[in-house]
Amino acid sequence: MDSQLPLVLALVAPLLGSCVTGDYNQTRVFQPVPADAVASLEVGRAGLEDALSGLGAPLQVIELGAGAALAWGWKESADWNITGSANIGSVRGRIQYADAALEFPGVVLFFDRSWTLVAKEEGFLSDLLLKPQLPRLVEGASGPAGDA
Secondary structure (H helix, E strand, O other): OOOOHHHHHHHHHHHHOEEEEEEEEEEEEOOOOOHHHHHHOOOOOOEHHHHHHHHOOOOEEEEOOOOEEEEEEOEEEEEEEEEEEEEEOOEEEEEEEEOOOOOOEEEEEEEOOOOEEEEEEEEEHHHHHOOOOOOOOEEOOOEEOOOO
16 A cells, blocks of 8 residues: 555545536426327327317427428436636636436327328437438328428
């Protein structure tokens, strides 16, 4: 142990003139949509009124040529944040760690031009809304609607 004492002192000495703070936050942004309300929306049968009455107002509406995508999202999380700073002579140092999640779980509903539900997807909104290609809106079984 005596041979490790200089190493321990070398590691601890800079901390003597330092400051370490931490905080814990619980965050709730918006309300989760009822899972049974999402499940009750049948693709090909449900309309915009059904979605709005069951899920409330969406966070985002995206026009998709011959239709639209409506997104609902929420976030409930517990986040840690630790910040440390130290002055060693004329040198100042600072380090920060945060585990805050930036992902919002949610649901996106896709509607055709007559506001009939043609697709629904659940997951993280960052994944669902930033996909290179959103699901194409379909009219009947003939093929994609006229979106460019």
